Amino acid sequence: MRPVSASNKLHTREFVFTIEDYENIRRRIYDFAGIALASSKQDMVYGRLAKRLRERRLSTFREYLELIDRAPGDWDIFVNALTTNLTSFFREAHHFELLARRLRQWLPSSSRPFRIWCCAASTGEEPYSLAMTACEAFASLSPPVEIIASDINTQVLIDAREGVYGSERMNGVSEGRLHKFFQAVDGEHSSRWKVIPQLHQLVRFCRINLLDSSWPLHGRFDAIFCRNVMIYFDRETQRAILQRFLGVLEEGGELYAGHSESFLHASDLFTNVGKTVYRPTPTRRKK
Template sequence: MEKESGSMKSSSQTRTEGSKEFEFTARDFERVRALIYKKAGIALAESKQEMVYSRLARRLRATGISSFVTYLDRLEQGSGETEEWEAFTNALTTNLTSFFRESHHFPILAEHLKKVKEPIEIWCSAASTGEEPYSIAMTACEAFNTLTPPVRIIATDIDTNVLNTGANGVYSIDRLDKMSPERARRFFLRGKGAREGQVRVRPELRQMISFKQVNLLADNWGVSGPFDVIFCRNVMIYFDKPTQGKILDRFAPLMKPDGLLFAGHSENFLYVCDEFKLRGKTVYELDPDRKTSSAKLRRA
């Protein structure tokens, strides 16, 4: 009976694998893991094989390539094909976000903005589709009680598709469901006609923010600071500890001595970098003993 059961299981597995449009072996998956780690620092878990297949199968269809082996060969051999490298990276990055996500951070941000010297510089380093930098901008407007606060925000992400969404500032109206009616009325314009059911961020907020592609693994980030605030939330979880440490070490000299670093709810930086100390719930500041390093500001 055990042999018969084992035979049936094998047959079932064969049918499942055969039902896929493209063959995707464990070796293919390991190649994908190595490529996305090298390109973007993302450490894909072994449990992500089906997710990777689903997302990259779309790229095979779009490019007309019939196998993962051929597709990955072309990526590895054609390093100059920047468009497909970009599409590959975009496909494997996850962009879960919302307005005022992890809401406990924003009152802390508002109080900090009132205390620091103007003009105020903020870097949102994992901007996704824009909800986070716009939440920062709304907080700044409320802190200074004006739609034109003395705040400049740089919003970056590795994914160019989501950056385009953020720069456009148009969202489905249901994205505002958890926002107070007063806040929604103040900061968004309702669409009419063909735009019914959509909202657009007010132009004053869009003018506060510069959207730009940045790969946190790149040698040159193209941002210089010094920053009063850096948001780096829910992106470090995709990096291993050594990569996290390198990025944090590069953040430190880009921050003003009294700057704040905001992290995601599941991220803990205390054991990966000596430059920061915990100030509050997932909010960090430069360690007082190391603040002198921020005076030696270097370009990223």
């Protein structure tokens, strides 16, 4: 069997990594999560998984694949290892400004809360930024807003629920917000910050794989934040997910996408109404 040839580092590798191993990994993560790994990602995949072979005292990728197919815990760690979780507070700030405007227009007398689904929430910076935006828009620590934050990665959800961030992660948070919405974990000169309980309470975390045939969601949403995850999916998968978003968006609801994501190829489903903001395309009347 031919070893993966893309890398000159091949001969220094601890484990043999064949093209067949890579294709087997690629197929599994695509079928389960929709993540379409390019052939140029072999080194990255090897790097992320070799650690697991070592930890499980395995000597080949074939043994590793057999293990993840029968052990759900190892399967989750495999999926976690192959997702990319880069995020930050108030990333793509214009979306939070737009949302704040919409929230201020939300009638205080409205009989229901404004509902947001943040569907690739990673380690929590995005949903907590949404919660801070809502608190500011309503000038209250208990605004009429409900935020569901989900992700496929079980580890990032644990981190997100904990809501503790090192100083290096706080770049997008102004001094004012830091003091209003976070508590220092280790006293006055702390390098770690925890979100305050009121912010935490506004966000409900759960695991949702966007590819699953049903999503454990109740009711519809006024906004869906689906940012920087569709880039990992091919167009067919994107389209299937966009189609299903239509079924969980309120009339007049908005979809917020990542800076490098465009759904122009699905303009029959969603229409661009601003910088990476979309609304369901009004269905044309049939003659």
